[in-house]
Amino acid sequence: MRNRLVLLLFIVISQLAEAQNTSGFSSMEVNHVSAKTPGLFAGRKSIYLNLDSLSRDYAFPLPGGKVISGYGTRGGHSGDDIKTRANDTIRAVCDGVVRMAKLYGAYGNVIVVRHPNGLETVYSHNSRNLIKSGDVVKTGQAIALTGRTGRATTEHIHFETRINGKHFNPGLLFNMQDRTLQKGFLKCTQTASGIVVKPLNSKEVPTKVKPLNLSLYKLTPILKPVWDDV
Ligand SMILES: [Zn+2]
Numbered sequence: 001m002r003n004r005l006v007l008l009l010f011i012v013i014s015q016l017a018e019a020q021n022t023s024g025f026s027s028m029e030v031n032h033v034s035a036k037t038p039g040l041f042a043g044r045k046s047i048y049l050n051l052d053s054l055s056r057d058y059a060f061p062l063p064g065g066k067v068i069s070g071y072g073t074r075g076g077h078s079g080d081d082i083k084t085r086a087n088d089t090i091r092a093v094c095d096g097v098v099r100m101a102k103l104y105g106a107y108g109n110v111i112v113v114r115h116p117n118g119l120e121t122v123y124s125h126n127s128r129n130l131i132k133s134g135d136v137v138k139t140g141q142a143i144a145l146t147g148r149t150g151r152a153t154t155e156h157i158h159f160e161t162r163i164n165g166k167h168f169n170p171g172l173l174f175n176m177q178d179r180t181l182q183k184g185f186l187k188c189t190q191t192a193s194g195i196v197v198k199p200l201n202s203k204e205v206p207t208k209v210k211p212l213n214l215s216l217y218k219l220t221p222i223l224k225p226v227w228d229d230v
Helices: 002-020 027-031
Strands: 046-050 066-069 080-083 089-091 096-103 109-114 119-126 142-145 157-163 166-168 185-190 195-200
Touching: 027 096, 109 142, 119 142, 166 195
Parallel strands: none
Antiparallel strands: 046 185, 066 080, 080 157, 089 142, 096 109, 109 119, 119 157, 157 166, 185 195
16 A cells, blocks of 8 residues: 555656656656657668758867767777866857756766757766756857766766767767867668768768758757658
């Protein structure tokens, strides 16, 4: 009987929490770094992100920052660790909607931004998050301050890039040495075990594919991206 009461209470509380989530995201999307983007692949095997469409409107997540630990190191590091100093300003890499902003285990204070082209960027170990789930953010907007919350030995940002919940090398998005955006396209292919992201130049993109530009669907809310026909 007592267990049933506890269960009932748990259900009521979780439904209340759900009702208060006005961002339109599911509770999975609001509470977990790795969450699928509804409708992103829409039955397709691959999608193409047009980096050139962002070339005039992007920001490096931590201006002036240096990579102190790269993607794939230390037995499968899921992002790049970038460092400047404590409480430095972390910036949104391009327009998007904040899917998640909370304290989350080893990530500490973490923010996940979903961008209109399906890309998601993750900013973690923050001393403070300056925005909340459901907020619309603009390119370069200050979203957090660098810290060492969660599992971190120094103040830095652990920066991830994700497609449909799966992380890939942020070096495919940014040249980490000169902090500029990479050129061309990223072909993102779903596989049995996850996702493969491959850089392509514009000549390598099949002509019948319309790459995903930021203008393809409206910014608010970015829940179900609307693709042009491919
Ligand atoms: Zn890291």
